[in-house]
Amino acid sequence: MANDERKPLRNTLILIAGLLLFWEIAYLIVGEVALRSPLETVTFLGKLMRTDIFWPHLAESMRAFAVALVIAIVLGLLIGFSLALHRLSGDAMEPMLVALYSVPKITLYPILLLVFGLGISAKIAFGAIHGIIPVALFTLTAVRSIKPILVKTGRVLKLSPVAMVRSVLFPAAVPEIFTGLRVGFSLTLIGTVLGEMFASQHGLGYLLMNAISLYNVDVIMSVTFLLVVFAAGVNTMLLAIDRRLHRR
Amino acid sequence: MRAVRIYQVAVIVGFVLLLEVLCLAGVIDKITMPAPHIILRDFVLMIVHRRYFSDIAITMTNVLIAFAAAFTVGVLTGTILHGYRTARDVLDPLFATYYAIPVFAFYPLFIVIFGLGDGPQLLIGFLLGVVAVIVTILNGLDRVPTVLKKTARINRLTALQTTMQVTLPFCAPYLLTAAKLALAYAFIGVIGSEFILARSGMGYEIGFAYTNFDNATMYPLILLILLMSIFANGLLSRWEKLLLARRGQH
Numbered sequence: 332m333a334n335d336e337r338k339p340l341r342n343t344l345i346l347i348a349g350l351l352l353f354w355e356i357a358y359l360i361v362g363e364v365a366l367r368s369p370l371e372t373v374t375f376l377g378k379l380m381r382t383d384i385f386w387p388h389l390a391e392s393m394r395a396f397a398v399a400l401v402i403a404i405v406l407g408l409l410i411g412f413s414l415a416l417h418r419l420s421g422d423a424m425e426p427m428l429v430a431l432y433s434v435p436k437i438t439l440y441p442i443l444l445l446v447f448g449l450g451i452s453a454k455i456a457f458g459a460i461h462g463i464i465p466v467a468l469f470t471l472t473a474v475r476s477i478k479p480i481l482v483k484t485g486r487v488l489k490l491s492p493v494a495m496v497r498s499v500l501f502p503a504a505v506p507e508i509f510t511g512l513r514v515g516f517s518l519t520l521i522g523t524v525l526g527e528m529f530a531s532q533h534g535l536g537y538l539l540m541n542a543i544s545l546y547n548v549d550v551i552m553s554v555t556f557l558l559v560v561f562a563a564g565v566n567t568m569l570l571a572i573d574r575r576l577h578r579r
Numbered sequence: 580m581r582a583v584r585i586y587q588v589a590v591i592v593g594f595v596l597l598l599e600v601l602c603l604a605g606v607i608d609k610i611t612m613p614a615p616h617i618i619l620r621d622f623v624l625m626i627v628h629r630r631y632f633s634d635i636a637i638t639m640t641n642v643l644i645a646f647a648a649a650f651t652v653g654v655l656t657g658t659i660l661h662g663y664r665t666a667r668d669v670l671d672p673l674f675a676t677y678y679a680i681p682v683f684a685f686y687p688l689f690i691v692i693f694g695l696g697d698g699p700q701l702l703i704g705f706l707l708g709v710v711a712v713i714v715t716i717l718n719g720l721d722r723v724p725t726v727l728k729k730t731a732r733i734n735r736l737t738a739l740q741t742t743m744q745v746t747l748p749f750c751a752p753y754l755l756t757a758a759k760l761a762l763a764y765a766f767i768g769v770i771g772s773e774f775i776l777a778r779s780g781m782g783y784e785i786g787f788a789y790t791n792f793d794n795a796t797m798y799p800l801i802l803l804i805l806l807m808s809i810f811a812n813g814l815l816s817r818w819e820k821l822l823l824a825r826r827g828q829h
Binding site: 338339342343345346349350361365366419420422423424426427429430433434435436437438439440441442444445446514516517520521524525528529530536539540542543546548551552554555558559562563565566567570 | 582583586587590610611612668669670671672673675676678679680681683684685686687688690691692759763766767770771774775776782785786788789790797800801804805808809812813816
């Protein structure tokens, strides 16, 4: 029904309007000392984007994030599939991965800094370890819950392990794996930004931390706004694909 | 089950041994990481000499406050929200995108608004956890069987009585899941904030030790945080499994 399809869009619009209203009211209460209004934030973001200092930071963040995401996806899929194909390994490692998932990984960041040194590699490693675990866990669950008949058919056809993964396991598990990738995307972004907020010289996270010491509310508001819009925008897109895949 | 246990122990022991060998062989240098047995020695010394106990106390207090706030507010909001279909529909996109947003990016803003202190840290820990609690409670309330609700109506329970005596008890396993999530997020939020910018706490001390190449402090503190969060998570998971097993759902 057309009406039903338009409903989520209407809800999203009401939600965005509500959040903007909340922001504006908070601004009116707190005042110019610590907050900027939505309009001022967007205006300043536009101004910031026309300066030369902004783009190298954005580029650095995006590069770190992209590399981290690729590593997280490749390693996550690899770990997920290998654990799923070996029953005992999967049973043993799954709870350990879950425990690792809930650990405050930020405490591990100094170790990464000591291993990789200050610079982009530590950030990439930090972003990647945030993303690997959810991708691996979702892949593991997805492959395990594939109907046994599909696997048996593959075995009857004497598929090699590679052919089995490529033409049976992967296609059957795609919707769940995609959910994992979506979560992995978000967590990798969070990890990368978080890494930049500590002992970093470049990137959007650094820009945020630097703005605190300069007490530059404009920069804080507009960079936070940019990060939120980017994260929420991409996630909404991925969520739409995710839901379509699950409906198949 | 036994084989799984042996496998897990083997993985952990193997990993530690590998680190030990790499450290002793000099592949990993001392500035990067002391050998595991030295970390363990420093860890024991830290506990015996009660070093950093005041920081540990500050962090634990903040984690507990953030956890309690996220859990209470989350359960209340979830329970109330469950009755309002439209409000739920409108908030649904927020719930779906919430965990994609880097909440830590708000930390600088909170510092500017509330000043550098416990406030911003508590707020980050609270914000990270509260939505997970709401979503879990809504999920649990959706699964309350109609027969229970009808029984409540036949007995003419008020809305409050129905919630307290029928629906919330039914949702006990979900409450536990929610508590587990809220606790994990409180840990991440508080320690992460301390780590980024703070004046005290375990995260702050780790950051401070890092800048001073003080590995004898940094590694034992990291180990302590990992052990505490894994222990708390394991405890709640076991309880959760027990509850589900009693219901025959697993």
